[in-house]
Amino acid sequence: MVLLVTSDNEQFQTEKDIVERSVLIKNMLEDVGESDQPIPLPNVSSSVLKKVTQPSTGPTEIDVRGRYLSTASTTVESPSRPPILEQSQDETRKRTTDISEWDQKFITVDQEMLFEIILAANYLDIKSLLCRRWLQDGSQHDQGARPPEEIRKLFNIVNDFTPEEEAQIKKENEWAEDR
Amino acid sequence: MVLTRGAYRNAMEAFRWLPNEILVDIIQHSTAADQASLSRVSRLFHDLCLPVLYRIVQIKDKNFNSVILFCSAMIEKPSRAAVVRSFTVDVCSGNRFNTRQDLLLASLKLMSTLDHLSLSLSALDDRHCFILLEESNFPQLRSCEISAPSNSTFTAQQISDAVALFLTRHSTLKRFHLQDLFSRLTSTSIRVSLPNLEYYGGSSTLIPAIDATGLKKVQLTWSSESVADVEAIIIGVSAMTKPDFPFVFSHIFSCPPRSQSIIIKEIVTFVSKHMRHTKTLRLEAMQSPDTIAHVTECLPCFTGLVYLSVDWISFYPPTTSKAVDRITVEGWGKVCPTLEACCLNSFAWRKVNNRWKVFPVKEFGVLAGLPEIS
Known part of the structure; x- marks a missing residue:
């Protein structure tokens, strides 16, 4: 067991194999060696850490969380697959379509929490599927990409293009949107 | 920069306070269509998306x-x-x-x-x-x-x-x-040096022209014209491999059945003679009991063969039953103790505790280094 201390001074007893999915913590543990000293995580709050590492209520969630955080899939079709963030070009795009139920549940936390989780995952260096999923915000867009207007609205982004500029960009990249 | 991002954060302009490297990470994990759409969202996204969108272009x-x-x-x-x-x-x-x-x-x-x-x-x-x-x-x-x-x-x-x-x-x-x-390629007088080549897939007639040292996988297409040169071609491939490195060798055919069965026999004979270190051998060809018997005959010569696949092409479906296949596979296992799995007539077999059991062909493909088999 490893003791983690969050930014709001809460302590978490976590199993070693779970925390070691975080490259940051894994390296720390390797540097320090066996020790009872708590590991401080000044950039992660307790509510976020719970989401990232602590077992959730249902057994299925624990199960998928393991898969989620490790990303090293155990299914036969992918033993050679490198972690998602380093995987080959083909795979990256192919995999964007398979969304587990749990991923969807995970993503339905409120937006601010979602960003906090993303920052935490980045800080802890957890190779997760986190990043790519949230674009769709839990709902699936089978009809191609989410339109820019919707993305702006969803994430409160100001459009700083002139209509002409936007039309020109649309034209240039039409090959990617065309079906 | 921190201050600016903080201000955006307070204004709930979510994307603006996330660091660019995370945004790029997100972009890299979205589809090309998403990236194209994102590039129209704002200037920031345009600048972040374009290098990703145009780096790997797949029109599929x-x-x-x-x-x-x-x-x-x-x-x-x-x-x-x-x-x-x-x-x-x-x-x-x-x-x-x-x-x-x-x-x-x-x-x-x-x-x-x-x-x-x-x-x-x-x-x-x-x-x-x-x-x-x-x-x-x-x-x-x-x-x-x-x-x-x-x-x-x-x-x-x-x-x-x-x-x-x-x-x-x-x-x-x-x-x-x-x-x-x-x-349809024929031999050429031009010599080609490819020091980095690890995989070659294509006509067998081009092999004598190529100079490489570290081939790991080869898929040769054989045509009627190459009948006379089978041994020279196999020796050519052998010279480009390292004996201590596991080698994946596939053969497919674009010639009439009659010359096919002749070439297959020669291939198996010469591979077992000159490339005993082959780890995976695949023949995608018309089969006859004759071919199978010849494969069984040559198997003892191999020193490191782990995966063997003899699959049929669509025009010539197999004529044997699964029970017959089991006998064949068990026979292969006996004469070639290094063999761990094989694929015959679209069924894959694996040795578990000295008994041969059927397992998914796709799994065989992954194990054998032949992801193209499914």
């Missing part, structure tokens, strides 16, 4: 219209073509061809930093494919897969020389695969 499961749109955009902004590292055109269109192949060729010429090129059948017809082979020059090309139609207006000699010259211009290649048109 679409129609030629997408290819034409992409190529037109390239011609209009050649600087964008220079960032393309990987370019894949995989368009299924039956027998129809791309109507603007000139456009595709012109944009390919602009892709000066291309690392991976993959063109499916009907992206280019034989004439344009020939031009590509003759004229293209990608100084950083490492992986190249081209399929072209077989009804060629050029002689086998012309094409073979063009392919060899293409290879001499691309000595950086690590993977090279040529299909169809090129199964």
Whole structure:
């Protein structure tokens, strides 16, 4: 067991194999060696850490969380697959379509929490599927990409293009949107 | 910078307070269509998306219209073509061809930093494919897969020389695969040195022209013309491999059944003689009890054979039953103790506690280093 201390001074007893999915913590543990000293995580709050590492209520969630955080899939079709963030070009795009139920549940936390989780995952260096999923915000867009207007609205982004500029960009990249 | 991001955070402009590297991470994990859409969201996203969108270009499961749109955009902004590292055109269109192949060729010429090129059948017809082979020059090309139609207006000699010259211009290649048109290739007097080559897929007749040292996987297409040279070709491949490295050797055939069974016999004989260290051997061919018996006969010569696949091509479905196959597989296991799994008549078998059991073919493909089997 490893003791983690969050930014709001809460302590978490976590199993070693779970925390070691975080490259940051894994390296720390390797540097320090066996020790009872708590590991401080000044950039992660307790509510976020719970989401990232602590077992959730249902057994299925624990199960998928393991898969989620490790990303090293155990299914036969992918033993050679490198972690998602380093995987080959083909795979990256192919995999964007398979969304587990749990991923969807995970993503339905409120937006601010979602960003906090993303920052935490980045800080802890957890190779997760986190990043790519949230674009769709839990709902699936089978009809191609989410339109820019919707993305702006969803994430409160100001459009700083002139209509002409936007039309020109649309034209240039039409090959990617065309079906 | 911190202050600015903080201000955005308070204003709930979510994307603006996330660091750019995380945004790029997100962008990299979205589809090309998402990236194109994101590039229209704001200037920040435009600047972050474009390098990702144009780095790996895959025009798959679409129609030629997408290819034409992409190529037109390239011609209009050649600087964008220079960032393309990987370019894949995989368009299924039956027998129809791309109507603007000139456009595709012109944009390919602009892709000066291309690392991976993959063109499916009907992206280019034989004439344009020939031009590509003759004229293209990608100084950083490492992986190249081209399929072209077989009804060629050029002689086998012309094409073979063009392919060899293409290879001499691309000595950086690590993977090279040529299909169809090129199964008609004949020998060429041009010698090609490919020091980095690890995978070769294509006509067996080109083997004597190639000089490599570290081949790991080879898929040879055999035609009737190569009957006389089987031993020389196998020795040629052998010379390009390292005996201590596990080698994956596949053979497919584009010749009539009669010469096929002759060539298969020769291949198995000479591979067992000159390439005993082969780890995976695959024959995709018409089978006869004769062929199977010959395989069984040659198996004891192998020292490191772990995976063996003898699968049938669609025109000649297997004539044996699963019970007969089991006897065959058990026989193989007896004469070749290193064998761990094999694939016969679209069933895969695996040795578990000295008993042979059926398991998914796909799994066999992954284990054996033959992901193309499914």
